[in-house]
Amino acid sequence: MTSLHPWALGPFELLTHAEEHFQRGEDFDRRMALILFDDAVEVAVATYLSLHPIQRGNRSYVKNDVDRWLHDYHSKLDFLEAELIARKLEWEVERAHAVWAHDHRNEQYHGGKKGTPEWNVLDTARRCALWVFGVLFEVPDCEERVIEKLAIDHPAPLERDPELDRAIDDAFPMIEIGPGSYYPSELLFAADYSAYLELGSEFFDAGLAEGEPAA
Numbered sequence: 001m002t003s004l005h006p007w008a009l010g011p012f013e014l015l016t017h018a019e020e021h022f023q024r025g026e027d028f029d030r031r032m033a034l035i036l037f038d039d040a041v042e043v044a045v046a047t048y049l050s051l052h053p054i055q056r057g058n059r060s061y062v063k064n065d066v067d068r069w070l071h072d073y074h075s076k077l078d079f080l081e082a083e084l085i086a087r088k089l090e091w092e093v094e095r096a097h098a099v100w101a102h103d104h105r106n107e108q109y110h111g112g113k114k115g116t117p118e119w120n121v122l123d124t125a126r127r128c129a130l131w132v133f134g135v136l137f138e139v140p141d142c143e144e145r146v147i148e149k150l151a152i153d154h155p156a157p158l159e160r161d162p163e164l165d166r167a168i169d170d171a172f173p174m175i176e177i178g179p180g181s182y183y184p185s186e187l188l189f190a191a192d193y194s195a196y197l198e199l200g201s202e203f204f205d206a207g208l209a210e211g212e213p214a215a
Contacts, residue, residue, distance in 0.1 A: 007055055008137040011044045015129060019146050027116040031108050034117045037125040038105035041132050045076040048136040073102055093128040101125040158193050164200025171203050
C-alpha cells in the first residue's frame with residue numbers, strides 16, 4: 001500500500017476522525033460522524049481545487065470557475081459533476097442522495113434538531129465522503145486505508161484469556177502486596193503481556209499433556 005501524498009493527509013485525517021465516531025456508534029458519535037463525513041466532502045473538494053496542477057494530474061481550472069465552485073456545498077457538487085464528466089466517471093453515490101445526507105447534517109448543525117441520525121443517513125454520508133476523497137486524490141482503497149489508520153491510532157485493548165488465567169493461577173499461589181491479595185495471572189497480564197501469553201500457554205499445554213481437563 002503506497003503512502004498518501006502529503007497534500008491529501010488533511011482531508012484523510014478528517015475521514016479517519018469521522019470513522020472513529022461512526023464505529024463508536026453512540027448517539028453523540030452518530031451526530032458527530034454525520035457532520036464530519038459531510039464536512040469531509042467539502043474539505044476534499046476545497047483542498048483539491050487549492051492544489052497546483054502538478055499535484056492533481058496536471059489538471060487546470062479557470063479561476064472564476066474555482067471561485068464559483070468553492071461557494072457552498074451545492075457548488076462543490078457542481079465541480080464534482082464536471083470532474084466526473086471530464087474523467088468519464090459515474091456518480092457512485094447519487095447526487096440527490098448526497099444532498100439528502102447534507103440536509104440531515106444541516107439539521108444537526110444549524111436547524112436545532114439534535115435527534116440521532118438514522119444509520120441509512122450515516123451510511124450515505126460515509127460512502128459519499130470516502131468516494132469523493134478516493135476519486136479526487138486517486139485512492140481506490142480509501143475505506144481500507146481509513147480503517148487501517150484507525151486501528152493503528154486506536155488499537156483494540158488487550159484481553160485476558162480465562163484458560164491461561166486458570167493455568168497460571170493453578171501454578172502459583174496468591175501474591176500478597178500491601179493489604180491486598182492478587183492472582184498471579186492478573187499481575188503478569190498487567191506487567192508483561194507477552195510473558196502472560198507464553199507462560200500461560202506453557203502451563204496450559206502441560207496440563208493437557210498430563211490429562212487434566214481443559215475447562
